[in-house]
Amino acid sequence: MSSTQNLKFSPEGQDTNDDQSLAKHLQEIKLDFPATYGGMMQNEPNPQVTFDSFNTHTPPDIQPNTRLIAVLGLSPEEAVQPSSMWFISDYFAFWNLFNGVTPSQTWLHCLDFQKLIDKNGLYLHGNPYKTRKVVLNQTILSHARTGNDPLQHADPVLLMSKFRERTKSECRAAAAAGENVLLMMFGHGDCKSSGIYLGGKTKSSVFKPNHLKLLLKGLKVNVAMLTTQCFGGGWACFPKLDLTTMAAAGSGDPSKAWRYSGSCGRACGSMFATAIINKLTMNPLTNRPLAAEPDDDDDDTYPQETWTGDQHESYAIFCKAVYESLLRDVDRRGLEHHVTFSAQEDAWTMCWSQRTGIPLEDFKQRWAALDEYPADATLHPGDPFNRDPNVSEELREEYKQLWSVEKKRLEALPVVIMPSAPGEATGSVLGKRKMSGRYGGNVDSLIDTVKVIGAEYLRSYPHGEDSGNSGGLHYNIVRIINGEEKDQTVVEEQLRHIQYRMEQQAAADRYLEMMQIPPPENSSCCDFMTDKAIGCIPRNKFRWMIEQVCKRDILFPDPTEEQGYQFEKGPFYIMIAFHLAGTKDDEIVAKLRDLIAIVEEELDQQKALLKRDPEVTSKRQKLFQAFGLGIMSPRKRRSLAV
Numbered sequence: 001m002s003s004t005q006n007l008k009f010s011p012e013g014q015d016t017n018d019d020q021s022l023a024k025h026l027q028e029i030k031l032d033f034p035a036t037y038g039g040m041m042q043n044e045p046n047p048q049v050t051f052d053s054f055n056t057h058t059p060p061d062i063q064p065n066t067r068l069i070a071v072l073g074l075s076p077e078e079a080v081q082p083s084s085m086w087f088i089s090d091y092f093a094f095w096n097l098f099n100g101v102t103p104s105q106t107w108l109h110c111l112d113f114q115k116l117i118d119k120n121g122l123y124l125h126g127n128p129y130k131t132r133k134v135v136l137n138q139t140i141l142s143h144a145r146t147g148n149d150p151l152q153h154a155d156p157v158l159l160m161s162k163f164r165e166r167t168k169s170e171c172r173a174a175a176a177a178g179e180n181v182l183l184m185m186f187g188h189g190d191c192k193s194s195g196i197y198l199g200g201k202t203k204s205s206v207f208k209p210n211h212l213k214l215l216l217k218g219l220k221v222n223v224a225m226l227t228t229q230c231f232g233g234g235w236a237c238f239p240k241l242d243l244t245t246m247a248a249a250g251s252g253d254p255s256k257a258w259r260y261s262g263s264c265g266r267a268c269g270s271m272f273a274t275a276i277i278n279k280l281t282m283n284p285l286t287n288r289p290l291a292a293e294p295d296d297d298d299d300d301t302y303p304q305e306t307w308t309g310d311q312h313e314s315y316a317i318f319c320k321a322v323y324e325s326l327l328r329d330v331d332r333r334g335l336e337h338h339v340t341f342s343a344q345e346d347a348w349t350m351c352w353s354q355r356t357g358i359p360l361e362d363f364k365q366r367w368a369a370l371d372e373y374p375a376d377a378t379l380h381p382g383d384p385f386n387r388d389p390n391v392s393e394e395l396r397e398e399y400k401q402l403w404s405v406e407k408k409r410l411e412a413l414p415v416v417i418m419p420s421a422p423g424e425a426t427g428s429v430l431g432k433r434k435m436s437g438r439y440g441g442n443v444d445s446l447i448d449t450v451k452v453i454g455a456e457y458l459r460s461y462p463h464g465e466d467s468g469n470s471g472g473l474h475y476n477i478v479r480i481i482n483g484e485e486k487d488q489t490v491v492e493e494q495l496r497h498i499q500y501r502m503e504q505q506a507a508a509d510r511y512l513e514m515m516q517i518p519p520p521e522n523s524s525c526c527d528f529m530t531d532k533a534i535g536c537i538p539r540n541k542f543r544w545m546i547e548q549v550c551k552r553d554i555l556f557p558d559p560t561e562e563q564g565y566q567f568e569k570g571p572f573y574i575m576i577a578f579h580l581a582g583t584k585d586d587e588i589v590a591k592l593r594d595l596i597a598i599v600e601e602e603l604d605q606q607k608a609l610l611k612r613d614p615e616v617t618s619k620r621q622k623l624f625q626a627f628g629l630g631i632m633s634p635r636k637r638r639s640l641a642v
Contacts, residue, residue: 007378007379007380007402007406008262008378008379009383009402009403009406018333018335019332019389021335022327022332022333022334022335022389025327025335026324026327026328029320029323029324031316031317031320034316034319034341034348037319037320037323037324037341038319038323038338038339038340038341039316039319039341039342039343039348040233040236040237040245040340040341040342040539041342041346042242042342042343042344042345042346065102065103065104065177065179065180066102066104066179066180066181066182066357066358066359067102067104067105067170067171067173067174067179067180067181067182068098068102068104068105068106068181068182068184068357069105069106069108069163069166069167069170069181069182069183069184070091070094070095070098070105070106070107070108070183070184070185070186071108071109071159071163071184071185071186071187071198072087072088072091072108072109072110072111072186072187073087073159073185073186073187073188073196073197073198073199073207073229074087074088074109074110074111074186074187074188075110075156075199075200075201076110076111076112076156077561078188078201079111079116080116080119081472082260082265082266082267082472082475082476083469083470083471083472083473083475083564083565084188084472085120085123085266085267086257086258086266086267086268086269086270086471087186087187087188087228088111088116088123088136088186089123089124089125089135089136089267089268089269090125090186090228090269090270090273091107091109091186092123092125092135092136092140092144093125093133093135093269093273093277094184094226094273095107095135095144095149095151096135096140096366096367096370097277097280097363097366097367098358099144099147099148099149100147100148100149101359101361102359104170104173105148105149106149106152106166106170107144107149107150107151107152108151108152108154108159108162108163108166109151109152109153109154109159110153110154110155110156110158110159110199111153113136113141113144113151114141117136117137117138117141120264120265120266121137121264122134122136122137122264122373123135123136123137123268124261124264124268124269124373125268125269125273125274125277126258126268126269126274127258127259127268127274127330127386127387127388128258128259128260128261128263128268128375128376128379129259129375129376129379129380129381129383129386129388130375130381130388131372131373131374131375132268132372132373132375133367133370133371133372133373134370134371134372134373135269135370137371154199155199156199156200157199157200158199159198159199159205160198160199160204160205160207163198163207164207164211164215167181167183167212167215168215171215171216171219171221171223172219174221174222175219175220175221179221179222180221180222180223180224180354180357181221181222181223181224181357182223182224182225182226182356182357182358183212183223183224183225183226183227184225184226184227185207185225185226185227185229186227186228186229187229188201188229188230188469188565189227189229189230189231189232189249189254189255189469190206190208190231190566191230191231191252191546191550191566191568191571192546192550192551193206193208193209193210193234194208194209194231194232194233194234194235194238194251195207195208195209195211195234196227196229196232201561203558209234209235209238209241210238210241212235212241212243213238213240213241216241216243222244222344222354222355222357223243223244223344223357224243224244224245224246224344224355224356224357224358225243225244225245225246225247226246226247226276226356227245227246227247227248228248228255228270228272228273229247229248229249229255230249230253230254230255230467230469230566231249231250231251231252231253231254232245232247232248232249232251232255232340233245233247233249233250233251233252233253233338233339233340234251234543235247236251236340236341236342237251237342237539237543242344242345243342243344244315244342244343244344244355244356244357245340245341245342246276246319246322246340246341246356247339247340247341248270248271248272248273248337248339249272249337249338249339249340250338250339250340251340251542251543251546252534252542252546252568252572253336253337253338253531253534254464254467254469254470254568255270255272255337255467256270256271256272256331256336256337256467257269257270257271257467257471258270258271258274259379259385259386259387259471260471260472260474260475261376261379262376262378262379263376263377263378266472267471267472271326271330271331271334271337271387272326272337272339274330275322275323275325275326275329275330275339276322277363277367278322278325278329278330279318279321279322279325280358280363280364280367281363281364281367281368282321282325282364313351313352314348314349314350314351314352315343315347315348315349315350315351315352315355315356316343316348316349317352318352318355318356319341319348322339322341323339323341326339327389328389329389329390330387330388330389331387331388331389332387332388332389333387334389336463336531336532338535343355380395380398380399380402381395381399382395382396382397382398382399382400383399384396384399443486443488443491446488446491446492446495447480447486447491449495450477450480450491450494450495450498451480451481453495453498453499453502454477454480454481454494454498455477455481456502456526457477457498457501457502458474458477458478459526460502460505460525460526460527460569461501461569462529463529463531469564469565469566469567470565470567473494473497473498473564476490476494477494477498480494493562496562496563496564497559497563497564499563500559500563500564500567501564501567501569502526504556504567504569504570505524505525505526505569505570505573506525507555507556507570508525508569508570508571508573508574509524509525509526511555511574511595512573512574512577514595514598515591515592515594515595517574517577517578517581517583517591518577518580518581519577520533520573520576520577520580525569525570525573528573528576530568530569530572530573530576533576534572534575534576536576536579536580537575537576537579541579542575544585545575545578545579545588546575548588548589548592549571549574549575549592550568550571552592552596554596554599554600554603555571555592555595555596555599556570556571
């Protein structure tokens, strides 16, 4: 590649790859120490538990039939947003692997896939810097509608209830027949409960761990769950919910999707799903994934395990292999994922197929049969945003040289003086309502404003380009900054998302000051990187802090439909500050109680201000007149209430 023409370059200074830490971590992974590869114990409070001996392989079990229930939680409104489309890729990636391999399968959704294909064409899965697989096109959709396991459509408002009903009935049937249940859930996660949104973004549409616990009450059944949602690790540590869990992220972490691809305008599935697929398509004799089979038989990157045809791997080695594939084959920043595994009844030595409910099948042939789609021609594989751990140093150096040429070209262009950043973000209703006055309805001024605020936001949260909840926003901000996106509706939408997130960070700074807690490393929320520091909080303490901080809606309200997805940085910043300051639990409770009292008082004052605002009064008057009610005086309202 000798020209910068048509290449898309990543923002400078955002190479956070740490190959030395990655190599060190790989050496520390031990099979008899599940915590080193994301394992959590169900019945042992100490997550550092080890076993004296661990069977790597077990005799094959006579595999009972598995009842599979999969659900795609996206609403029709979410499915057309680039920030959500990667869940569709995950859903169909596993449908292509699993359909027809067990006699009882349910694939639920609430979307019109025909409309989505007509609008977006193909849906792909994999790293955009490499060849990807086509997981949904017209041919696959036709088969999915009429095959052995046809997709089942539900109205969005009924998706939650239908999933709960189906899960309950299948678990009861499995318990009676001694069969396994495999739940697969794809959609946006809820930070406060670790639940998953099904059919919408309202609180009532969240399927929570407690809901599943109630469905399983009194049943003795093997249940496994695979989910690529954000914050999915909470399913593994929910009290008295004993199930096998394979989650793409920890209970406080967003899941990681592949980088947005310019060739299709969206991300192509999650990295965790790629790691799972790598394991399922792995050659059992060489322990190498199909995508990483080398030509050299002497390659020892993947240590071979003793294996014979009459033995199968334990669940422990299955999880270890998935984790190692994530770090070795998929993501050079794989340490950021905090993938989470748990084993029902802590049966880590059980055959992986029986423990997970995934049947023994030749998945390699199924995956290989899918059509391939070339790498994105606008992305150079040497780009530091390419998370492939196996990129050669030659390609990385070539990218640096190309970027140096492009940088000189950009520096020679006329300098565009950007407008100064607007005033401090405000959480008041008045500030939001009169926001449009900042750019006077002029699209160019609006774009300039988003460029400034967007750059400030990206500096405050630089690692969100592959986050399940943030990837779409980051992709659109970069397009706006580069002059590639000028549609007023899109730009206004990104501005609302950015403002919500900047307001959350500004609120976190203010809360620490009011509680007299020193900021972490003397840094503001915008300047402090919470994604790495959050790991310093012990797991049990973390869950308790989630209850105390994240679930206080008055401090960090959930976003509205127009403000995008949950943003965890503000509450996590508060949690880290408490931990680093050594604040005792009773002090945390007292300080939060006093803080909430002050915030409630401020909200009451704000509501009173709104009632006196002339614009609000005028709109209320027009509304009453439209219904023929007129405006009643306070005296008349009191008389009606008597």
